[in-house]
Amino acid sequence: MPNFNPNNVGPLDGVRVLDLTRLIAGNMLTLQLADFGAEVIKIETPGKGDPLRAWQDDGIDCHWKTYARNKKSLTLNLREPDAIEILLGLVEGADVLVENFRPGRLEEMGLGPDTLHGRNSKLVLARISGFGQTGPYREKPGFGSLVEAMSGFADRNGFPDREPVLPPLALADMIAGLYGAMAVMIAVREVEVKGGRGQVIDLSLLEPIFSVLGPEAMTHMVTGKVKQRLGSGSNTSSPRNAYATKDGKWIALSASIQSMAERVFRVIGRDDMNDDPRFRANPDRVKHRDLVDEILGGWIKERDQAEVLDIFDKGEVTAAPIYDISDIVADEHFRGRKILVDLPDKDLGNVPMHNVIPRLSETPGGFRLPAPELGEHTEALLEEQGIDAADLAALIKRGVV
Secondary structure (H helix, E strand, O other): OOOOOOOOOOOOOOOEEEEOOOOHHHHHHHHHHHHOOOEEEEEEOOOOOOHHHHOOEOOEOHHHHHHOOOEEEEEOOOOOHHHHHHHHHHHHOOOEEEEOOOOOHHHHOOOOHHHHHHHOOOOEEEEEEOOOOOOOOOOOOOOHHHHHHHOOHHHHOOOOOOOOOOOOOOHHHHHHHHHHHHHHHHHHHHHHOOOOOOOEEEEEOHHHHHHOOOOHHHHHHHHOOOOOOOOOOOOOOOOEEEEEOOOOOEEEEEOOOHHHHHHHHHHOOOHHHHHOOOOOOHHHHHHOHHHHHHHHHHHHHOOOHHHHHHHHHHOOOOEEEOOOHHHHHHOHHHHHOOOEEEEEEOOOEEEEEEOOOOOOOOOOOOOOOOOOOOOOOHHHHHHHOOOOHHHHHHHHHOOOO
């Protein structure tokens, strides 16, 4: 079983990241860096901490335990001038600072890009916001749900006769976090390899999720139409859907290339469909996708899930069971490949969480630290800044840390 090892050195060892963000996008960004060895220091409000700590299940902060692993916690009350000075001192030795205040707030705090780069010209400053640092909506509050709505995602998600559906998770934040980690590493490489200056990364939540929805704008220009919601179906390929089985379970099937569609029809005993002009080519199948789903779904509905999957596996059809989390934790591939790993936890003994992603053959990431208690590393980190125990006690008394 994997364990946390503070001496585990990853490829980003030596990269120091100051994380001033709250909730998901910033934590997702810095998790990628932390998992590969960067020293990520969460700057948190004394007595409160990152609101992600309050996202709990039965009183357990599962989100925090997962997305704050491999990080440190330092408390600073950034409303206090002394805390700002401490932060600026940390900036001098940092490589990256990540923040997600509303645009303009960092400048109001006396921590704008000019000030930060004045202290450290090589600093990479990643600024996360709902709608970006520029544009008419720059000052709007930008929770992920809003951009999941405005990006077009919700309009495409769900069924045509029902309301648009927001994702049941922080999807926009998660995607933005992954984009942000890539951007940070591009900017760090510019400094380390090319000798360039630090720069500002303007990362909105809106643009990343919009970018993964496909060529929506071009399709609209070409066709003059707005794509409609199709549930689990597709506007671009058929057959593709979620199909119920006889035993009340579900499978997903996607035959997005011609040879696979032909194979599906042969496997279910309907090779005649491959010669039918309604189903012969993908554009024809998309046009008649309701009929395709009726035929295929009817065949699947007559059989239990295990039988359907066995037939499809033997026929090399691209289909899979639709899992819930209880299926996932019991699945031999998830365990065999260690997609899920059990890690020690002070509250629960051991807890499952996703492994480090992706897998590098020569410089893999790893587990160094469990998610920190609020302010767990404050004393050690401030000692590095020349603040001794007496000074720290005074700062605590004044509410600075």
